[in-house]
Structures are given as structure tokens and as C-alpha cells.
Amino acid sequence: MAEHVIIGNGVAGIKAAETIRKHDPDGKITMIGDEAYAFYYRPQLPEFVAGKIEEDRLWGKKKDFYEKNNITSHLGKTVTGIKPDTNEVILKDNTAINYDSLLIATGGSIKRRNYPGSDLNGGIVQLKTIDDAKNIKEKVKSAKSAVVVGEDFLTLSLTEALHSSGLKVTYLLRGDRLWPEIMDKDASDILLLRLKGKGITIKQETDIKEVYVKNKLIHGIITTDDELIDCQILGIVDKLQPSIGFLNESGVNTDNGVLVNNKMLTNFDNIYAAGDVAQLPADLDSDIPEINVRWLKAWKQGQVAGSNMAGNDAEYDDIASISATQICGIDIVSIGVSNPLNGDYKIMRGDYPHPEIDVYKKLVLKNDRVVGALFIGNVQEAREVTKVIKNRTNYSEIDKKLLKQMFDLNSRFGTFHGFLCPVCKLELPIPPDAKVGDKITCPACGIELNVTEKMLK
Numbered sequence: 001m002a003e004h005v006i007i008g009n010g011v012a013g014i015k016a017a018e019t020i021r022k023h024d025p026d027g028k029i030t031m032i033g034d035e036a037y038a039f040y041y042r043p044q045l046p047e048f049v050a051g052k053i054e055e056d057r058l059w060g061k062k063k064d065f066y067e068k069n070n071i072t073s074h075l076g077k078t079v080t081g082i083k084p085d086t087n088e089v090i091l092k093d094n095t096a097i098n099y100d101s102l103l104i105a106t107g108g109s110i111k112r113r114n115y116p117g118s119d120l121n122g123g124i125v126q127l128k129t130i131d132d133a134k135n136i137k138e139k140v141k142s143a144k145s146a147v148v149v150g151e152d153f154l155t156l157s158l159t160e161a162l163h164s165s166g167l168k169v170t171y172l173l174r175g176d177r178l179w180p181e182i183m184d185k186d187a188s189d190i191l192l193l194r195l196k197g198k199g200i201t202i203k204q205e206t207d208i209k210e211v212y213v214k215n216k217l218i219h220g221i222i223t224t225d226d227e228l229i230d231c232q233i234l235g236i237v238d239k240l241q242p243s244i245g246f247l248n249e250s251g252v253n254t255d256n257g258v259l260v261n262n263k264m265l266t267n268f269d270n271i272y273a274a275g276d277v278a279q280l281p282a283d284l285d286s287d288i289p290e291i292n293v294r295w296l297k298a299w300k301q302g303q304v305a306g307s308n309m310a311g312n313d314a315e316y317d318d319i320a321s322i323s324a325t326q327i328c329g330i331d332i333v334s335i336g337v338s339n340p341l342n343g344d345y346k347i348m349r350g351d352y353p354h355p356e357i358d359v360y361k362k363l364v365l366k367n368d369r370v371v372g373a374l375f376i377g378n379v380q381e382a383r384e385v386t387k388v389i390k391n392r393t394n395y396s397e398i399d400k401k402l403l404k405q406m407f408d409l410n411s412r413f414g415t416f417h418g419f420l421c422p423v424c425k426l427e428l429p430i431p432p433d434a435k436v437g438d439k440i441t442c443p444a445c446g447i448e449l450n451v452t453e454k455m456l457k
């Protein structure tokens with residue numbers, strides 16, 4: 001009987017476990033995760049912090065899921081090393097667990113930059129785990145204001161969550177724009193306007209010079225412009241770094257993340273990696289190897305890895321870099337190379353940006369082929385454009401109706417009546433005969449939802 005071991009109890013790990021169980025009903029499955037909780041929906045943490053949803057809406061699996069599926073779980077346990085020569089995983093308490101096939105699905109952890117005074121942990125927060133979310137909710141009770149510094153979408157999520165919790169929030173951007181990985185300046189300006197409209201103070205090209213601490217408590221920060229800003233909560237967020245430290249002595253090939261091929265296989269023939277920790281080769285001629293934080297990507301890669309661990313021959317053939325989210329009520333979808341930095345790319349963006357409309361759409365071409373796209377505020381054509389990019393279509397071959405709908409402001413709102421899945425944030429098709437209270441399942445990530453009046457509007 002095969003022994004499958006999965007390190008990481010996030011979406012990539014859980015999807016792999018479910019897939020293995022489907023293909024190998026009798027195989028032994030062991031899951032190890034350092035968070036002491038059953039699987040939960042990480043992208044819903046900001047809404048939980050903001051008090052928009054209760055804790056019970058976070059759970060993706062009940063505690064008895066593991067027992068019911070004959071999975072041995074070690075939750076709250078940390079893996080400190082693996083030994084491919086003896087097929088062993090080593091836990092912090094030195095327990096060794098044997099495997100025939102192993103999945104590394106350890107995601108990433110938020111790197112925090114240090115500033116003078118920031119070694120005092122008291123008021124400094126981050127939002128990655130359910131424990132982080134609970135910690136923030138507790139601190140918000142006695143706080144009036146917060147400062148957040150950073151530019152990518154984890155920082156944006158934290159900023160929005162703190163603001164929605166009722167705090168006065170100042171957001172420091174070290175550069176001139178938000179989320180530079182996917183956004184050009186015009187796209188970023190649309191979102192910045194929305195954040196300002198909500199009452200969030202934005203300071204661009206400003207960093208922290210010093211954290212102002214009194215009686216071991218954070219009282220504020222001093223900016224690089226020598227301004228003192230009061231705050232009791234401080235969010236410092238840098239990029240998510242793949243959690244690969246425990247692989248140092250293992251011989252598993254890593255770069256930024258664990259290097260895998262499109263079967264999610266590492267350089268060992270029985271060790272796989274999937275999700276935020278995995279690094280696929282560059283796709284779409286982008287020169288940029290992809291390892292970005294994306295729920296749906298982790299979900300699909302877990303499925304491919306699980307299938308292969310159970311003896312199949314599955315391949316991950318999606319675009320590695322699709323990102324869908326919602327910030328301040330604005331839908332954002334980025335596909336492929338959405339913000340190229342060198343001059344080999346051509347940008348098509350029709351009538352956008354427009355000073356009065358907070359919608360923005362663009363296509364990125366390389367040698368006439370569409371290699372990337374960005375949608376802000378209206379994501380109506382995102383699914384169609386994903387197919388265009390995946391099929392390596394030339395710009396001249398794209399359906400003219402699709403281009404008109406994307407770029408012609410007169411048809412900008414077209415017929416989109418979609419609803420975005422609260423977990424994977426991709427369009428959720430609502431059946432035409434759906435009624436309030438019916439149950440529907442997101443075809444992309446599998447979450448089950450009750451149909452509400454809002455969805456039917």
C-alpha cells in the first residue's frame with residue numbers, strides 16, 4: 001500500500017489529498033501542517049478581520065474531514081527537514097515519517113522589513129493566517145489608527161481590512177504605485193483614487209524612518225519626510241517568500257521556490273511541489289519564472305500533483321500567472337504578463353484610461369501575440385481573454401466583437417451580470433433558474449454558496 005505524505009494543509013495540500021483519495025481509495029495519506037486548524041479559506045481573512053463574516057464561514061473543511069477520508073493528520077506540527085535518500089520527513093520533535101510519494105505544499109510566509117524601533121512586536125501586524133486575523137481583531141478593540149506600508153495585494157488587503165474595522169488608516173507606498181508586479185501607473189491611480197475616496201490617507205514615495213515607541217508600545221511612526229503619524233497598529237508587509245528553508249540540506253532543487261516541471265515534479269521522481277511554494281518554468285515568453293500568490297493556481301496544481309502521486313500522468317497546462325481579487329469593491333484580474341518592464345512589448349488599451357471612469361482594460365502583445373491582460377473595475381471579458389492568451393492567439397486573429405466590447409467605451413458595460421466567487425474571486429455563473437436559498441458550487445474552486453438576492457440582481 002502506497003504511503004503519500006503531504007506537507008502543508010493549505011489549498012494545494014488539501015486538493016492533492018482529495019485527489020489522491022479519489023484515485024487511490026486504500027493508500028495511506030498523511031498530512032502535516034504547522035497551523036493547528038482544519039483547512040480554511042485564506043482569501044476570506046480580510047472580510048473576517050473587518051467583521052463582515054463570522055469565523056464559521058472561513059472553514060473549508062470540518063475537523064472530521066481527515067478522519068472521514070482516512071487521512072492521518074498532524075496539525076500544529078512543523079516539518080524541519082526531509083531526507084530523500086531514506087524517504088523520510090522529519091518533524092520538529094524529531095519524529096520521522098516515511099513516504100513513497102511526497103508533496104511539498106508549504107506556501108509562503110510574509111517577509112517583514114526592519115526599521116529602527118520595529119523590533120518591538122507589540123503593535124506590528126501581518127495578515128497571512130487565521131491566528132494573525134484573530135490577533136488583529138483583538139488589537140483593533142483598543143486602537144484608533146493604523147499605518148500600513150508596502151505595495152502588493154497582501155498590503156492592500158490588510159489596509160482595507162483595518163479601514164473596514166473602523167480605524168483611521170494611513171497607507172505608505174514606498175514607490176509611486178500599488179502592486180507594481182501587475183499594475184502600470186494608470187491602473188494604480190484608479191485604485192488609489194478609490195482608496196482615498198473611502199477615507200484612507202495615501203502617502204506615495206514615502207517610507208518609515210523610525211517607529212515611535214513609548215513605554216514599549218507603538219505610538220506612531222516618523223516618515224522619511226519627517227512627519228509624525230499617530231498609530232497603535234502598524235502593518236509592515238513585504239512580499240510573500242516561498243517557505244523552503246527546511247529543504248536546505250535535502251538536495252531538492254530550489255531557486256526562489258521549489259523548481260518543478262508541469263507535472264509538478266521536482267528533481268526527485270517521488271517528490272512533488274504545488275501552490276505558492278512551487279516555481280514553474282517561465283511561460284508566455286515572459287522571461288519571468290512565475291511564483292505568485294494565487295488561490296486558484298494552488299488549487300489546480302494540488303490537483304495535478306495529487307493525481308500524479310496516485311500514479312496518473314497529469315499536467316498543469318494553465319497560464320501560471322492568473323490573479324483575481326477584489327479591493328475596495330473593485331474587481332481586478334491580471335493574466336500573464338500584465339505589466340512588462342522592458343520595451344519589447346506593445347500595449348493595446350483602446351479608450352482607457354478615462355478621467356471619469358474607474359474601469360481600465362489592456363492587452364499586452366509580444367510579436368503580435370497576446371501574452372498578458374489587465375482588467376480593473378469590469379472583468380467581463382477576462383475569461384475569453386484567458387483563452388486567447390492560453391491558445392497563443394495573435395492580436396490580428398482575435399474576434400473583433402471581443403475587442404470592441406473591451407475597448408470601446410460605448411459598449412463598456414455590455415451584458416456582464418456576473419457575481420464573483422468570494423474565495424477564488426473568479427466569475428461565478430448563476431444558473432438562469434436559480435432562486436434565493438439554492439445551493440451553487442463555484443466551478444473554479446469548488447466552494448458551495450447559498451444564492452442571495454444580490455446574486456440574482
Ligand SMILES: Cc1cc2nc3c(=O)[nH]c(=O)nc-3n(C[C@H](O)[C@H](O)[C@H](O)COP(=O)(O)OP(=O)(O)OC[C@H]3O[C@@H](n4cnc5c(N)ncnc54)[C@H](O)[C@@H]3O)c2cc1C
Pocket residue numbers: 007008009010011012013032033034035042043044045046077078079080105106107108127128129154157243246274275276277292293294295296298323324325326423424425
Ligand atoms: C489575506 C490574504 C488574502 C488573499 N486573497 C487572495 C485573493 O483574493 N485571490 C487569490 O487568488 N489569492 C489570494 N490570496 C492568496 C492565496 O490564499 C494563496 O495563493 C493560497 O493560499 C496558496 O495556497 P498554498 O496551499 O500553496 O499555501 P498556503 O495556503 O500558504 O498553505 C501552506 C500551509 O503550509 C504550512 N507550512 C509552511 N511551512 C511548513 C512546515 N515547515 N511544516 C508544516 N507546515 C508548514 C503553512 O503554515 C500553511 O498552513 C490571499 C492570501 C492572503 C494571506
